[in-house]
Amino acid sequence: MPAPALIQVALDAPLDRLFDYRAPDATPEDIGRRVRVPFGPREQVGVVVGLGSRSEVADTRLRDVIAIDRALPALPEDILQLARFAAAYYQHPLGQTLLAILPPALKRTRFRAPAPAAYALTEVGRAAVAGLPARATAQRRLAGLLAAGAVAAGELADLRVPLSAWLKRGWVAGADLPGVDGDAGGQPEPTADQAAALAALAAQPDGFAAWLLFGVTGSGKTEVYLREIERVLARGRQVLVLLPEIHLTPQMVERFGRRFPGRKLVSLHSGLSDGERLAAWLDGLEGRADIALGTRLAVFAPLPRLGLIVVDEEHDASYKQMEGLRYHARDVAVWRARAAGVAVLLGSATPALESWANARRGRYRLLSLPERAHADADLPTVSLVDSRTDKPRQGVTEALRQALADNLARGEQSLVFINRRGYAPVLYCRACGHVSTCPRCAAHQVVHRHRGGYQLRCHHCGLAARPPEACPACGSLDLAPAGQGTQKVEDTLAELFPAARILRIDRDTAARKGAFAAMRTAVERREVDILVGTQIVAKGHDFPMLTLVGVVGADQALMSTDFRASERLFAQLMQVGGRAGRAAHAGRVLIQTEYPHHPLYAALVRHDYPAFAERTLVERRQAEFPPYSHQALMRADARSMTEAMAFLERAHSLAEDLAEGVLLYDPVPALMPRIAERERAQLLVQSGNRARLQAFLTPWLARLRDEKSAGLRWSVDVDPLDW
Numbered sequence: 001m002p003a004p005a006l007i008q009v010a011l012d013a014p015l016d017r018l019f020d021y022r023a024p025d026a027t028p029e030d031i032g033r034r035v036r037v038p039f040g041p042r043e044q045v046g047v048v049v050g051l052g053s054r055s056e057v058a059d060t061r062l063r064d065v066i067a068i069d070r071a072l073p074a075l076p077e078d079i080l081q082l083a084r085f086a087a088a089y090y091q092h093p094l095g096q097t098l099l100a101i102l103p104p105a106l107k108r109t110r111f112r113a114p115a116p117a118a119y120a121l122t123e124v125g126r127a128a129v130a131g132l133p134a135r136a137t138a139q140r141r142l143a144g145l146l147a148a149g150a151v152a153a154g155e156l157a158d159l160r161v162p163l164s165a166w167l168k169r170g171w172v173a174g175a176d177l178p179g180v181d182g183d184a185g186g187q188p189e190p191t192a193d194q195a196a197a198l199a200a201l202a203a204q205p206d207g208f209a210a211w212l213l214f215g216v217t218g219s220g221k222t223e224v225y226l227r228e229i230e231r232v233l234a235r236g237r238q239v240l241v242l243l244p245e246i247h248l249t250p251q252m253v254e255r256f257g258r259r260f261p262g263r264k265l266v267s268l269h270s271g272l273s274d275g276e277r278l279a280a281w282l283d284g285l286e287g288r289a290d291i292a293l294g295t296r297l298a299v300f301a302p303l304p305r306l307g308l309i310v311v312d313e314e315h316d317a318s319y320k321q322m323e324g325l326r327y328h329a330r331d332v333a334v335w336r337a338r339a340a341g342v343a344v345l346l347g348s349a350t351p352a353l354e355s356w357a358n359a360r361r362g363r364y365r366l367l368s369l370p371e372r373a374h375a376d377a378d379l380p381t382v383s384l385v386d387s388r389t390d391k392p393r394q395g396v397t398e399a400l401r402q403a404l405a406d407n408l409a410r411g412e413q414s415l416v417f418i419n420r421r422g423y424a425p426v427l428y429c430r431a432c433g434h435v436s437t438c439p440r441c442a443a444h445q446v447v448h449r450h451r452g453g454y455q456l457r458c459h460h461c462g463l464a465a466r467p468p469e470a471c472p473a474c475g476s477l478d479l480a481p482a483g484q485g486t487q488k489v490e491d492t493l494a495e496l497f498p499a500a501r502i503l504r505i506d507r508d509t510a511a512r513k514g515a516f517a518a519m520r521t522a523v524e525r526r527e528v529d530i531l532v533g534t535q536i537v538a539k540g541h542d543f544p545m546l547t548l549v550g551v552v553g554a555d556q557a558l559m560s561t562d563f564r565a566s567e568r569l570f571a572q573l574m575q576v577g578g579r580a581g582r583a584a585h586a587g588r589v590l591i592q593t594e595y596p597h598h599p600l601y602a603a604l605v606r607h608d609y610p611a612f613a614e615r616t617l618v619e620r621r622q623a624e625f626p627p628y629s630h631q632a633l634m635r636a637d638a639r640s641m642t643e644a645m646a647f648l649e650r651a652h653s654l655a656e657d658l659a660e661g662v663l664l665y666d667p668v669p670a671l672m673p674r675i676a677e678r679e680r681a682q683l684l685v686q687s688g689n690r691a692r693l694q695a696f697l698t699p700w701l702a703r704l705r706d707e708k709s710a711g712l713r714w715s716v717d718v719d720p721l722d723w
């Protein structure tokens with residue numbers, strides 16, 4: 001009698017193991033397929049990762065698989081391998097990793113078919129809509145929208161139109177999206193630097209290569225991606241393009257669509273509906289998509305003909321996932337490219353110091369675009385406004401006010417950058433100095449404008465409260481918002497320039513659907529004179545009439561205890577400054593600071609990223625911080641600090657005999673020691689050798705898996721970016 005066929009299933013369970021199920025008809029083709037299995041009292045979706053005939057589970061306790069989903073193609077072997085790598089490297093269970101990389105629609109036990117990308121009228125529908133009565137306004141609106149041909153599903157989603165009723169009646173049906181009209185002929189001639197970069201890429205023999213495209217803002221990095229992609233597409237391969245921000249995807253999709261009119265482009269990000277995401281994912285998996293553009297999660301998209309991976313703005317912190325599988329999409333992309341034997345192209349004006357160091361060591365090959373691409377565009381002039389002498393009034397110095405006034409008079413656009421949303425960072429008692437703090441967190445409450453008055457909000461736990469009438473510490477009524485946020489700067493500018501059209505963009509205003517696209521259109525149509533915003537306006541945009549950038553309140557980051565703060569600040573200011581003067585009009589950047597002699601600002605004035613990077617790398621080497629060491633951070637949180645610290649002390653003692661070649665720091669309270677009534681502590685481990693650190697983490701964490709203590713949560717973050 002043949003041994004019973006078993007499948008090994010990865011499930012979304014916090015246990016680092018696989019689960020065996022009986023599946024008499026399973027074949028090797030089923031590896032990578034979704035299955036439905038009984039798990040405890042419920043049904044769960046899992047992925048088949050192996051076959052077997054013997055199980056450690058007693059025969060009587062083995063359960064039968066409910067169904068193997070053979071309607072969909074299996075996850076290909078390279079994606080299973082990628083998941084195995086990510087699970088092992090980031091110390092996360094394989095099952096949870098695999099389930100995290102599946103589109104949400106595939107995680108449900110009741111499987112729903114992918115939604116069409118677009119809808120079009122059927123023959124029947126065409127005849128029917130001709131006879132719609134005038135009072136059927138919603139129906140007539142839908143008929144109008146569809147009159148000229150297929151319309152993207154997303155464009156119909158927000159409108160109140162009777163789409164589902166028409167689907168039932170057979171008046172509309174799913175359709176493919178019409179291709180974008182291309183102007184592939186209208187592409188600019190590459191500059192000499194672009195041509196040199198492209199020649200180097202083309203000269204590289206097939207196979208893995210990691211490239212760092214270091215190009216100043218506006219140097220035409222995107223143009224290099226586009227031409228290299230064209231070359232790879234021509235060889236019949238697929239291309240994966242990673243972008244840091246979901247807001248940037250639509251504009252990139254549009255730019256790519258225009259450039260590659262005949263090609264199928266799909267986008268993959270969390271802003272899509274589950275149906276759209278599934279459809280795009282399947283287009284990739286089944287080889288229909290030529291280009292997949294997406295945010296970090298797209299790095300796991302199955303693409304059987306993969307020929308190139310591009311990571312735009314590779315330094316961006318949003319490539320790092322902060323919970324669950326705490327992966328860094330750039331690093332995973334490099335690993336994937338190596339496994340697939342293809343090139344990976346990392347682009348940035350301010351590369352991550354890790355990447356810069358890799359380029360210096362020859363692990364990445366460096367391509368440079370030191371000048372702006374546009375023939376008339378120079379890099380903006382950066383100047384520092386000494387705010388000790390030119391004292392800001394409501395946040396704005398006289399120098400910045402004057403520059404904004406000049407720009408307004410010339411009809412050019414300006415951007416005021418302040419990386420702090422809300423009205424003011426704290427509510428302050430002028431009698432005793434008390435500042436508003438969140439009752440649940442070790443954080444200040446931020447003052448927000450709210451319905452004609454104010455509200456106090458915690459940016460860590462979200463708690464909102466009415467401001468107190470009197471100071472909770474001394475009873476004084478002399479309470480006032482102190483410092484500036486985007487809302488206050490917006491108010492100040494409105495007072496200074498009553499005729500100016502001002503638009504504020506921060507996470508609060510951009511949360512509304514379509515807000516970002518509306519902002520872009522308004523700026524492009526020159527319906528805005530001054531933009532006020534946080535870092536979300538700083539990235540990626542190309543606004544030809546924007547010629548002045550003012551930076552307010554940047555000094556704060558200089559004081560941070562996080563060793564990456566200065567790297568982040570430099571990148572941010574370089575990016576935001578890079579929005580100025582990208583076309584025919586010269587740009588300038590004014591930075592208000594009390595530290596005009598700080599070397600970080602000096603490097604910015606000279607647009608000298610390499611100098612900044614070299615200096616910072618020397619500091620990192622002295623302190624043995626990354627990239628000269630590799631870190632993992634264990635975080636624990638509990639109702640009391642004693643519990644959190646006790647757990648980490650225990651973890652520390654369980655590590656001691658394993659930690660050869662690994663430096664174990666003492667457990668300490670976290671930088672933000674309390675969030676939402678949970679006390680937080682951390683334990684840092686570090687090694688000069690990545691493999692050593694990995695070899696230590698696995699057995700250490702295995703020992704800790706059995707340590708249970710009620711109400712305590714812990715996790716490990718490999719290559720942490722935040723503290």
Ligand SMILES: Nc1ncnc2c1ncn2[C@@H]1O[C@H](COP(=O)(O)OP(=O)(O)OP(=O)(O)O)[C@@H](O)[C@H]1O
Nearest residue numbers: 188189190191217218219220221222223373374540
């Ligand atoms: N070879 C070229 N000739 C003329 N214009 C070009 C050329 N390459 C790019 N441009 C133009 O220069 C501008 C900047 O290009 P692009 O957006 O590709 O730069 P980037 O380096 O990706 O910018 P950033 O990183 O600042 O977002 C665009 O308006 C683009 O159309």
Ligand SMILES: [Zn+2]
Nearest residue numbers: 438441458461
């Ligand atoms: Zn809070």
